Structure formats: C-alpha cells, structure tokens
Amino acid sequence: MESPIIYSSSEHVSLIPEIVALHQACITQPPCVIATFLPPFKAGGMEAWWEQRVYEQEQGYRKIILQMAVNEKTGKMDVAGYCMLGMPVSQTGPFRGIVEKLLVSPEHRRKGIARRLMERLEVVAKEEGRTLLTLDTVTGSPAELIYPKLGYIQVWINSSAHVFLFSATYKTASLPRTA
C-alpha cells in the first residue's frame, strides 16, 4: 500500500464524490459513527461541506489526508480512508491541532489504515507546529478503543462523548529551552 497523501485540489477534486460516499457509509453502516450529518442526506449537502473543507485547506487552516488502496473485490483504487488536521487561528494556542473525521471504509478496515493515517497526520502536525492534538469520540465507539493504542490519553468523559489528548511529546520537544 502506498503512503497516505495530502489532498490536492489540482489532482484530487474528482475524488470528492468518493470521499462523500465513504463519509455516508460510516454514518449509515454499523457501528454508525456520529459525523456531522444525519440521514436522509440532502442532495449536494455533503459535497458542499467537503468543498468548504478543501477551501480551508487552501487557506492554510486544515490538512486533508487520504489513504488510497486497491479494493480486493473490484480491483479498483479506492479512497480507503481519510482524516483531517484542523489548524484553527489562535495567537494564544498556535500549537493546537484538532483531529477530525478519521473514517475508514467498511471494506478496508482492520488493515492498519487508521494507524497509517494518524501517523501521517502527526508528522504533518509537527511540521505545522501543531504539537498538541485533541479530538473527541463517541462513548462505546471503536474509536474509543483505538486512540489509546495510538498514544492518546483520555482526559474527560461525559455521558455522550469522550475527549482525548495526544500524549504531546512533540510539544515538550519544540518548546524553547530555558536558560
């Protein structure tokens, strides 16, 4: 399998329908992740949302990371999974990054794709100076089990959502040394 890639508007715009289809599959197929939209999906609504995310990447506020892989059933190259690094503007917290939409196609799960995507995201985050990564997951979801395996630490729980913080070794590595 090739390495995860960063979405490029010039090369990957034709993948938007597939990105949307994967998003929809993760929402509708068990274990049915909560991911911004609810079925029935309004025509064009999710495409517009993804186009907005692409715009944010073009403006420097986001990175969209894709994993392509051959579908063993069809022999075709699929968007097998993706995740995003949100890089909000913050003068007081320029080191903060937000992990969003780690979604792997039901046809490509348990092959290490989420791990590969997150490893790439963390390299990109470090390059961008985003050394403290945060995310939230739904209680009881598979994500709740996988993030600790990827080095994330649970910091808060309520009845409907979990919040994890990355162990943030990057942050201490990049802090200026004191005399």
Ligand SMILES: CC(C)(COP(=O)(O)OP(=O)(O)OC[C@H]1O[C@@H](n2cnc3c(N)ncnc32)[C@H](O)[C@@H]1OP(=O)(O)O)[C@@H](O)C(=O)NCCC(=O)NCCS
């Ligand atoms: C959760 C999800 C991203 C995992 O993707 P994946 O590519 O199958 O995960 P990987 O194969 O990279 O597995 C990474 C680790 O998590 C573990 N894992 C993956 N799915 C798991 C599951 N359902 N239950 C328990 N552990 C799981 C793997 O064993 C692996 O750990 P290991 O390397 O120590 O063995 C995928 O199932 C998915 O897209 N689910 C729906 C969307 C979702 O919940 N996304 C998270 C949004 S917050």
